[in-house]
Amino acid sequence: MPPLMLPPGAKFGLANVVTLVALYRLTEVDALIILSARIFLAGVFAGSPTVILFSASGGLMSLAAMILLKRAEKFSVVGVSAAGGFFHNLGQIFAAMIFMGSEKIFFYLPILGVCGIFVGGLVGLLAKEIFRRLPPNRGDGTN
Numbered sequence: 001m002p003p004l005m006l007p008p009g010a011k012f013g014l015a016n017v018v019t020l021v022a023l024y025r026l027t028e029v030d031a032l033i034i035l036s037a038r039i040f041l042a043g044v045f046a047g048s049p050t051v052i053l054f055s056a057s058g059g060l061m062s063l064a065a066m067i068l069l070k071r072a073e074k075f076s077v078v079g080v081s082a083a084g085g086f087f088h089n090l091g092q093i094f095a096a097m098i099f100m101g102s103e104k105i106f107f108y109l110p111i112l113g114v115c116g117i118f119v120g121g122l123v124g125l126l127a128k129e130i131f132r133r134l135p136p137n138r139g140d141g142t143n
Helices: 016-025 028-046 049-072 077-100 103-133
Strands: none
Touching: 016 028, 016 049, 016 077, 016 103, 028 049, 049 077, 077 103
């Protein structure tokens, strides 16, 4: 069986598990600090301001969406994460539109959006398993 292939620009985003766990087990500010550190470090090690631009646009839009959905208390961790995956790609599409000076890149959203929902759902399932294995955290809604 061939390995699972994602379209150009799509990634598995396993590092997003850390942000999701922080959002549910720590605070929104902690999740933002962790996300910001990840973005900065990725930019430093990749050696490109473009990496920071795309990571920040996707990561911040994703985190904002996940915070809002988590606060609504109507969505599971998997649902919040799946939405976060979609909004991550939406933020990156907006950054690409600005960076490339063309709105035509927006037509790539259906492909990246579906990938984001799928991968975000997998990240949510992984976070759910992590929550199951961690000791209870009073009031976090993950038990």
